Amino acid sequence: MGVKMEAVKAENLTVTYRGYVALSDVTFSLEEGTTLLLLGPNGAGKTTLLKTIAGIHREYAGRVLVFGKEPWRARENISYVPQSHTLNESVPLTALEVVAMGALYRSGFLHRKIPEEIEEKGTRALEFVGLPGIQDKLFRNLSGGQKQRVLLARALISEPKLLLLDEPLSALDPSARAEVTGVLRKIKEKRGLTMIITTHDINPLLEIGDRVMLINRRMVAFGRPDEALKDEIIKAVYGPMARAIKVEDKLYCITGDFHVFKRGGGR
Amino acid sequence: MIPDFLLRALVASVTISTLLGLLSPLINVKGLAFLTHAIFHALLFGAVLGMILGLLLNNLSLVMLTAALVTVSIVVVIAELEHLGFSPDSSVGIVASFVAGLTVLGFGILYKVMEGRPYYPLGENIVSYLTGELFLVSLRNLETLSIAGFLILLFLLVFYRDFLYVSFDPEGVESYGGNTRAYLLVLYVIVGATGSLIVQSVGLVTLQVIAILPGAIAMMITENLRKVVLASLGITLTVQVVSIGVAYYTAIPPSGIATVLLGVIYGFLLARR
Numbered sequence: 190m191g192v193k194m195e196a197v198k199a200e201n202l203t204v205t206y207r208g209y210v211a212l213s214d215v216t217f218s219l220e221e222g223t224t225l226l227l228l229g230p231n232g233a234g235k236t237t238l239l240k241t242i243a244g245i246h247r248e249y250a251g252r253v254l255v256f257g258k259e260p261w262r263a264r265e266n267i268s269y270v271p272q273s274h275t276l277n278e279s280v281p282l283t284a285l286e287v288v289a290m291g292a293l294y295r296s297g298f299l300h301r302k303i304p305e306e307i308e309e310k311g312t313r314a315l316e317f318v319g320l321p322g323i324q325d326k327l328f329r330n331l332s333g334g335q336k337q338r339v340l341l342a343r344a345l346i347s348e349p350k351l352l353l354l355d356e357p358l359s360a361l362d363p364s365a366r367a368e369v370t371g372v373l374r375k376i377k378e379k380r381g382l383t384m385i386i387t388t389h390d391i392n393p394l395l396e397i398g399d400r401v402m403l404i405n406r407r408m409v410a411f412g413r414p415d416e417a418l419k420d421e422i423i424k425a426v427y428g429p430m431a432r433a434i435k436v437e438d439k440l441y442c443i444t445g446d447f448h449v450f451k452r453g454g455g456r
Numbered sequence: 457m458i459p460d461f462l463l464r465a466l467v468a469s470v471t472i473s474t475l476l477g478l479l480s481p482l483i484n485v486k487g488l489a490f491l492t493h494a495i496f497h498a499l500l501f502g503a504v505l506g507m508i509l510g511l512l513l514n515n516l517s518l519v520m521l522t523a524a525l526v527t528v529s530i531v532v533v534i535a536e537l538e539h540l541g542f543s544p545d546s547s548v549g550i551v552a553s554f555v556a557g558l559t560v561l562g563f564g565i566l567y568k569v570m571e572g573r574p575y576y577p578l579g580e581n582i583v584s585y586l587t588g589e590l591f592l593v594s595l596r597n598l599e600t601l602s603i604a605g606f607l608i609l610l611f612l613l614v615f616y617r618d619f620l621y622v623s624f625d626p627e628g629v630e631s632y633g634g635n636t637r638a639y640l641l642v643l644y645v646i647v648g649a650t651g652s653l654i655v656q657s658v659g660l661v662t663l664q665v666i667a668i669l670p671g672a673i674a675m676m677i678t679e680n681l682r683k684v685v686l687a688s689l690g691i692t693l694t695v696q697v698v699s700i701g702v703a704y705y706t707a708i709p710p711s712g713i714a715t716v717l718l719g720v721i722y723g724f725l726l727a728r729r
Binding site: 207243244245264265268275276277278281282283287291293294295302327343347 | 484485486487613614616617620621623624625627628629630631632633634675679680681684
């Protein structure tokens with residue numbers, strides 16, 4: 190069996206945001222093909238960590254490497270999917286135009302027209318995420334689940350090795366969550382990409398998560414789900430009212446306003 | 457037979473409409489209405505500064521050049537403030553307030569300078585920056601308008617898709633390797649340069665209206681991007697030509713007529729909703 194490459198490596202990573210420390214002393218490494226679920230309360234630094242790995246945020250001390258390079262030098266290997274509510278939907282772009290974005294900026298500065306080759310790739314990416322035939326529909330007129338899948342198609346069109354997803358399930362109803370989770374599972378199984386996913390609700394994602402990291406302005410835990418999701422760790426992140434309970438061999442993490450749930454004692 | 461001044465006004469209107477018709481949907485989707493407010497202040501300050509220099513140096517062609525340089529510099533400062541993390545409205549608020557203060561000071565100096573020079577051409581009157589003097593467009597103005605307008609149009613067309621993407625998801629553009637900062641800077645400079653180029657023809661007050669309303673109206677009529685751009689172009693051109701025609705027969709400034717017409721169309725569509 191071949192040795193897997195280190196996809197992401199962070200050493201004593203301390204990230205500052207407009208002068209204040211958003212995240213301190215994070216050290217971890219992630220093997221190629223692994224899926225990491227990043228958990229923590231609001232303001233814990235999940236998005237900041239994701240943007241730093243994506244090379245969008247560069248104000249940090251310590252070291253972070255993506256496939257052995259500094260993040261902004263490894264951009265051709267990274268696709269970042271932002272939280273959908275950060276998008277300006279008043280811009281009347283079609284689904285295909287949104288997907289094409291992921292490939293256009295890999296080359297050149299001007300993009301007056303979408304090349305035919307990128308249109309074909311975009312159509313295939315939309316088919317992969319289960320949205321054939323919606324190329325010409327306006328992005329803003331799609332449902333929440335469809336929008337998230339279009340963003341996944343945009344992330345896939347550039348054939349990245351690392352996929353960074355910021356709250357891909359937030360503000361989705363249960364059926365849309367299932368659709369998006371299904372696509373993420375398909376990406377893991379068929380493309381074998383390394384993924385880092387921030388989430389408030391770990392329940393639907395535990396099946397695809399190989400590693401879990403809990404953060405709250407610092408790294409509190411990192412490891413396999415059964416190692417990281419422990420009662421004392423959950424309390425350290427979410428406060429004294431939070432706890433992990435086991436019912437019929439299933440672990441539930443009660444964190445106050447939402448639940449973190451793990452099946453069968455983990456991997 | 458069409459009088460020369462009317463013909464020049466119509467040709468100028470076509471250039472103005474093409475630039476603003478294309479720019480207006482971008483101003484709407486990117487939320488740059490505040491920026492046009494800052495441009496209002498920047499242009500007025502630039503014009504006042506240009507008039508002081510022009511009167512002192514006996515070269516009133518400096519007015520337009522100074523106004524353009526001041527405006528472009530100010531929009532670059534705003535773009536940089538946004539890049540540093542200030543919100544668009546804070547950036548505009550900070551800069552516009554400061555520039556407004558400078559304009560008041562500038563007027564004080566201008567009046568002193570004007571006392572020694574009682575005569576200067578009407579076309580360079582500072583009031584023309586506020587109301588616009590489309591009928592006073594000279595052949596030389598028209599040449600400048602056409603050449604500079606063509607260059608701005610070229611930049612606008614070449615970068616149009618990128619401007620849309622940066623408006624839609626700046627972080628996405630950044631993460632896929634695009635230079636969001638450079639695109640925004642180019643867009644802001646285009647908006648500033650367009651304002652400087654056409655301000656004397658349409659006036660500061662109308663400039664704000666024509667920069668915003670055609671795009672807003674087009675986006676109420678259709679959702680398709682191509683149709684939005686075409687509708688915005690059509691609305692701007694129609695309103696400009698109609699206002700010139702009405703102004704010719706009524707002696708009311710065309711900029712005022714254009715403002716009222718656009719306001720009525722927008723209000724009508726809003727009421728129908």
